[in-house]
Amino acid sequence: MYKLLTIKDVVRIPPRMFTMDPKEAAKAVLREAYEGIYDRDEGVVLAVMDVREVGQGVIVPGDGATYHEVIFDVIVWKPEMHEVFEGEVIDVAPYGAFIRIGPMDGLVHISQLMDDYVVFDEKNKQFIGKETNRTLKLGDYVRARVIAVSVKSRVIRENKVGLTMRQPGLGKRDWIEREKRKEKEA
DSSP: OEEEEEEEEEEEEOGGGTTSOHHHHHHHHHHHHHTTBEETTTEEEEEEEEEEEEOOOEEOTTOOSEEEEEEEEEEEEOOOTTOEEEEEEEEEETTEEEEEOSSSEEEEEGGGSOSSOEEEETTTTEEEETTTOOEEETTOEEEEEEEEEEOOOSBGGGSEEEEEOOSTTOEEHHHHHHHHHHHHHO
16 A cells, blocks of 8 residues: 655755755655665655755764754555555466565465466466466466565565465456456356
8 A cells, every 4th residue: 555654854964965955955865765665664665755844953073964853755655464456477486476566576375376276387487277277477467465464674575475366356357357257147
């Protein structure tokens, strides 16, 4: 889920930035410090949008920089349990498919791909349902639901999102369309 948050923090503006507008200098420092990190409570900080206020600077003895209290807006993204995402299959492995669901990738374990016995075709890098003959390969667009979120680090790639496609309305787009047509015919 995407959110716009307002944050209050103290920013250190180095002497080389003293000639810049204080808001622009603060924004440059905040972007370097915040963008691309994973905050345990808020999620991935995608962008520092706007610096609303820059307080009076304070000089600390022995440090040539100034420290300012700032209020600024950021856009964050955090996967929530049971949230449904649409994304592209960006990688396949014998144990499951990786789906791009925003700034992170989620894993759909082979047991969560479909309600069928699934085999991995190593040669063609695809999954095949034994009874339904459904296939899933690189580049396919799917709809999946979050079933697990594991947050271990501020580094985005070290956190994991588990997905499932085993409920009605989930799966590869043409599987969903086929199910809708079957329901209309019945």
